[in-house]
Amino acid sequence: MLYFLEQAANGVTIGCVYALVAMGYTLVHGIVGRFNLAQGELFTVGAFIAFLAVAALAVLGVTAVPIALPAAFIAALLFGGVHGWVVHRLVFRPLAGSPGQASLIATIGLAIFIQEYVRLLHDPGDLWLHHAAGGGWRLTGADGYAAFFGYRNAAIVVLAGAVLAGLWALMNRTTFGRLQRACAEDAGMAALLGVDVERVVGLTFALAAALAGAGGFVVAVHYGVINFFMGFIVGMKALTAAVVGGIGSPTGAVLGGLLIGLVETFWAAYLPLLWRDVAVFSLLVAVLVFRPSGLVARPAAPLSFGAGAARR
Secondary structure, eight states: OHHHHHHHHHHHHHHHHHHHHHHHHHHHHHHHSSOOTTHHHHHHHHHHHHHHHHHHHHHTTOOOHHHHHHHHHHHHHHHHHHHHHHHIIIIITTTTTSOHHHHHHHHHHHHHHHHHHHHHHSOSSOEEOOOOOOOEEEEEEETTEEEEEEHHHHHHHHHHHHHHHHHHHHHHHSHHHHHHHHHHHOHHHHHHTTOOHHHHHHHHHHHHHHHHHHHHHHHHHHHOEEOTTHHHHHHHHHHHHHHHHOTTOHHHHHHHHHHHHHHHHHHHHHSOGGGHHHHHHHHHHHHHHHOTTOSSOOOOGGGSSOOOOOOO
16 A cells, blocks of 8 residues: 555656646647647757756856756746747748648657757767755555655645646636637637737747646656657657547646556556556557547636637
8 A cells, every 4th residue: 555655646746747748738739729749859858958957057056956946947938938939930830721731740850850959969868967855755654664755746746736727827817818718719700809819829839838848847857867859758648648638628638647647657566567658558549449539528618728629
């Protein structure tokens, strides 16, 4: 039971990362009706920016965790957002009138491009970042074994919860959120009413990429190791989470991320590790066969982040 509790804590932690990246898929699909398959590589960019920010601050003599980590987090969000804006301007906007396959193939090429430029600018090997605060809370223990919930695990859950809560407030309580939902519901009508649709779509891409950057920051700080190809499998699992939860549903993206995190963690803990990814993607196949709309039905347009019907 103690081992089960520890694995549940680990599964929730990695599930929060998948939820952040999956929410980016949901935002983009909700407003343009297409997937950005470079979302995983934007996650890699966030991880590297966080690493570079911490390294730069250390060179300047700033090593205090309360200063270095927030600065690295903000840097990951900002640089991730800039990359997302560029993705929209250079890839999705020129291909707005093309078939869906064109943008899909273009984002595959973009993913390879980002992966390679990160490799060339930095290092093809692993980069290591010193862990932040260690330790944790003792949940329970027996027979000389104790289950702990680490401080880093708790910080990740709180951070992910705060980011997603902030996103919900942005989308449902601000002018930008109303404009975003209007563009997702009917871009043509929104344009007739004076909404700058291209600007709203570009900001949505930036927001989605910033979420991926936040996920990259979490992985860089929590696990302490990053490399240029780390985003591919994370991106695919986050896409799986978005689809399993119900693409277009913000709640589904969060639940799907947590579910994927728990499935892969418990599989690795109790069953052959080599089959972990097979189990995750088998879950995707099962959901697509038996419940193509996902586990959570997409909410009505006024409450959703985007209906996903528009094409630009």
